Amino acid sequence: LAACDSGKSNVLKIGTNAEFPPFEYIGDDGNPDGFDIALMKAIGEQMGVEIQIENMEFKSLIGAIESGNIQGIIAAMTVDDERKKSVNFSDGYYEAHQMVLVRKDSDITKAEDLNGKKIAVQEGTTGDFVASGDPDWEYILGTSLQNTEVSRMKKGLDAVIELKNGRVDAVIIDSNPAQVFAKENADDIKIVEGIQSETETYAIAVTKEDEDLLNKINAALKTLKENGKYDEILKQYIEQ
Ligand code: ARG
Structure with a gap:
């Protein structure tokens, strides 16, 4: 030491x-x-x-x-x-993986639906790399996201607030926090069950x-x- x-x-x-x-x-x-x-x-x-x-x-x-x-x-x-x-x-x-959160009325059901969408993430996280279409991280959702508009927030919760307030279409964040945030905001947001992610x-x-x-x-x-x-x-x- x-x-x-x-x-x-x-x-x-x-x-x-x-x-x-x-x-x-x-x-x-x-x-x-x-x-x-x-x-x-x-x-x-x-x-x-x-x-x-x-x-x-x-x-x-x-x-x-x-x-x-x-x-x-x-x-x-x-x-x-x-x-x-x-x-x-x-x-x-x-071992964790990424999850996608959307508002309850969203029609996003698969990873490709995120192309061209507004996505909030916590800045500098792997969710940020995935949302930004970083080639090193495209294996996570099995597709390289195109033309996304990424809002980089200091806190995971701030990304969720962006989603709740309708300023973005989705949040990409690690699985356990995603489950915590989805549970705490169950009236407004949900996890997209159809999107599977590789592990980190x-x-x-x-x-x-x-x-x-x-x-x-x-x-x-x-x-x-x-x-x-x-x-x-x-x-x-x-x-x-
Ligand atoms: N696992 C992700 C990463 O390494 C997110 C970690 C965020 N952790 C935190 N304490 N805010 O990029």
Whole structure:
């Protein structure tokens, strides 16, 4: 943990973007909570270090590692070749996919219907890459989206509000937050059941400066998967 600039070598600064339930959100006490936060704290406990969570915009996370302000990221972050140029990824800890949200009266039923449509996303996310027709991400919906108009929001919830207010036709976002938002706004929006997506893998991003830290995080993750603690956290936050 040499690169730790908190002054305390037993503190690990981990960035998140607490706008992505059930993985990370602001809890009732005003602090970040969620599956990722609980998992990261358990990893810290296993490693004998204190985890200090730094909440910031999703698109600022990678830069914060590069500038040494944080040593890692847990933010439902998908393993991605472009991101790998800037960070190391731990072993995967969750498999997710993309979902498309529309208003209840929408006639969008398949991925191709999104061509030429207005789509809101959280800025810098894989949903953004898919909506923007990024060739590296067209495998996700099995088609390269054409002529979309993409509204890039700071928060996932803001994308949902754009949809509810009729300013966009659809939202593309990860499966678990999509289900949370669809449930909370069930009078107005729905998941397009006919659109199937390939899977993405979430992993913890770690500074490239510290190979040892990556190995320790992987070892702790492995222990938590073996000793049942990972499943316990999964039940608490996701499989309720
Ligand atoms: N899995 C997607 C990605 O890596 C979205 C993650 C958004 N996470 C967040 N905490 N806001 O791009």
